[in-house]
Amino acid sequence: MIDATARRVARDVVLDVDRDDAYANLLLPQRIREAGLSPADAGFATELAYGTLRWQGQHDALIADAAGRPIEQIDPETLATLRIGSHQLSRMRVPSHAAVHETVALLKHHRGRAGFANAVLRRLSEVPFEQRLATLTAELSDDERLALETGHPAWVLRALRRTLEREGAGDELPALLAADNDPPAVQLVALPGLADPDALGLPGTASPIGRIAPAGDPARLPQITDGSWRVQDAGSQLAALALTRARPVAAGERWLDLCAGPGGKAALMAAEAANVGAQLEANELLPHRAKLVRQAVRAIETAAPGKGPRVVTGDGRRYGSGETAHAFDRILLDAPCTGLGALRRRPEARWRKQPSDVPALATLQTELLEASANALKPGGIIAYVTCSPHLAETRAVVERAAALGLEPLDTRAVVRELSPGIALGETGDAVQLWPHRNGTDAMFIQLLTTAGR
Numbered sequence: 045m046i047d048a049t050a051r052r053v054a055r056d057v058v059l060d061v062d063r064d065d066a067y068a069n070l071l072l073p074q075r076i077r078e079a080g081l082s083p084a085d086a087g088f089a090t091e092l093a094y095g096t097l098r099w100q101g102q103h104d105a106l107i108a109d110a111a112g113r114p115i116e117q118i119d120p121e122t123l124a125t126l127r128i129g130s131h132q133l134s135r136m137r138v139p140s141h142a143a144v145h146e147t148v149a150l151l152k153h154h155r156g157r158a159g160f161a162n163a164v165l166r167r168l169s170e171v172p173f174e175q176r177l178a179t180l181t182a183e184l185s186d187d188e189r190l191a192l193e194t195g196h197p198a199w200v201l202r203a204l205r206r207t208l209e210r211e212g213a214g215d216e217l218p219a220l221l222a223a224d225n226d227p228p229a230v231q232l233v234a235l236p237g238l239a240d241p242d243a244l245g246l247p248g249t250a251s252p253i254g255r256i257a258p259a260g261d262p263a264r265l266p267q268i269t270d271g272s273w274r275v276q277d278a279g280s281q282l283a284a285l286a287l288t289r290a291r292p293v294a295a296g297e298r299w300l301d302l303c304a305g306p307g308g309k310a311a312l313m314a315a316e317a318a319n320v321g322a323q324l325e326a327n328e329l330l331p332h333r334a335k336l337v338r339q340a341v342r343a344i345e346t347a348a349p350g351k352g353p354r355v356v357t358g359d360g361r362r363y364g365s366g367e368t369a370h371a372f373d374r375i376l377l378d379a380p381c382t383g384l385g386a387l388r389r390r391p392e393a394r395w396r397k398q399p400s401d402v403p404a405l406a407t408l409q410t411e412l413l414e415a416s417a418n419a420l421k422p423g424g425i426i427a428y429v430t431c432s433p434h435l436a437e438t439r440a441v442v443e444r445a446a447a448l449g450l451e452p453l454d455t456r457a458v459v460r461e462l463s464p465g466i467a468l469g470e471t472g473d474a475v476q477l478w479p480h481r482n483g484t485d486a487m488f489i490q491l492l493t494t495a496g497r
Contacts, residue, residue: 048146050085051128052487054092055150059124061097068097068392073263084156096246096344098225098391099195099361103130105180111160114249122157125150129165134173194221199382199399207433207476211469216480223480224394230257233281235315238272240349250463250482251281271343276308277389279477279484280431284309286458286489287374287427288316295321297373299351302360302416305333307340309378309429312321314344314353322373324353359413360495364418370403373424375416379409379441381432386484388479402436406483418447420483426450431485433476438488445492453491 053075060066072093076086096103104115107126115123125147132143140325144165151158168176181189191198201221208214232255233243244267246255257265257275267273288299299317304310304326317324326341328334334357345352360377362368375460382405383393416426428445430437445451452473459475460466467481474490 046088047081047085047148048149049079050081051092051453052150053079053089054080054096055124055128055147057093058088058096058127059120062124063120063130065396067390068093069390073261086261091136092128092131094227094391095135096127097395099135099391100127100130100395101197102177102192102195103127103134105192106130106134106168106173106176107164109176109180110164122151122161124243125157126164129161130168133165133168134279136151140169143479168476187455190221195225196221196394197389197413200387200394200442203434204353207435207438208469210435210439210478211471213469216478218338218477219480220486222477226388226479227273228277228388228479228483230262230275231255231278232257232262232268232274233276233312235271235312235343237315237319238343239267249278250484251278251285252462253263253285254278254281257305258386271346274308274311274340276312277386277485277487279385279482279487280309281312282459282462282475282477282484283378283427283429283487283489284312284316284376284463286455286491287376287425288313289462290425290453290458290491293320293322294373297322298371299324300372300375300416300419301326302375302377302412303361304328304355304378305330307374309335310337310353310355311340311344314341317353318344318348318351325372326332326353326355327360327363328355328357329359346436361415364415368419370419370421372419373421375420375424376429377412377416378429378431379412381405381409381437382432382434383431383432385431385477385488391484402434406436406441409437410444413441413445413450414448417445417450420494422494423455424493428488428490428492430488433478433486438474438476442490442492447493449495450492451495455489455491458491459489480487 057072057075061068065150107130108115129143129147132138149159150164151161167218181192186490191201205217208216231249234253241253262268262275301310301313305328310326314324326337328337334355340353341353361484382397387394420426428442454473456468477484477487
């Protein structure tokens, strides 16, 4: 029997994501530890929280229909409770009576809200989920219907389709949407110089130093505890390695991670730098994220005192003038973006952004690319990376590189060297990874260098 605390943990995570813009992948493990949940209860809470967030748009449509009112008229605590109740009724192996009774009990401190939630969830339980969903989608356009059926905002669905169609792969859209909703296996990276990727006998990934984590909480692995291994998507690993291994490294090179938080790629670059005699500077705008970067790179500094990265705080657009002009041999610009490439791991990201957010992000990405161009030494390399396949954040930005004195490098050749046999679509010099095709986040990677070099 599932402990009531498991449902409360899931509900509170869903509530905090909605109300406070919290990140579920950071918040949920913390709440599970604080609640002292058993492995079975932790698994239930994880499936319930992530699943609810992943299918939130669908649940909201069902709830609004059953409640007879827009979800905006439902208070946040009750709405979060209804969302996890709807998910249990529609997508989990939970008996209807338990899904309703145990979920409504979370509101027992407020009789009016509990009565309302009980009525809505009982109404939902009276009609099979598939039948109710079919009724809701019957009058919708093709895109709106597919969006509701697959748990994606329609604008995200259209953006993903446009990118696939540019590759001549528009028919892969259903597979991509399904992959976004398929909880991924946890992927690990063995930091170079600190760990042997083959030491644990784990299955491989698209990255040469990536492996699939064993079942259970990866934080319990001693290699994770000591920092020699890290949880990291293989696409992020390839993005960092494409920069560090694009060509042989000269001793004394200066590297820059321009937008380093929360520190995953910075840790990998720092390990690579320590191995080859390069020096990494990791810059992060926000102090609390810079703290995460320092934590991420701690193992490198411990293993190689004096060879760890320099972590600094400030706006990345300040680079490229004064002492930072033409100062760096390799620059990683992992630009702030919509995050549409990580929907399988960060299910709430699909509901967090709006189409109106894209132009401002594209402007920021272009400004950061200009700063990177000005900070790059002649003949150096920039890796422009986004965890978004949206064309306005990828192609449209790097198409401005020529005006900045940059030209593309054959990124596809570099990634194929790192990952022999990897499937890459028709994307010119750039690499667009996909979860349904590569088992990674939908990372965009374009290497750039100074024109004429």
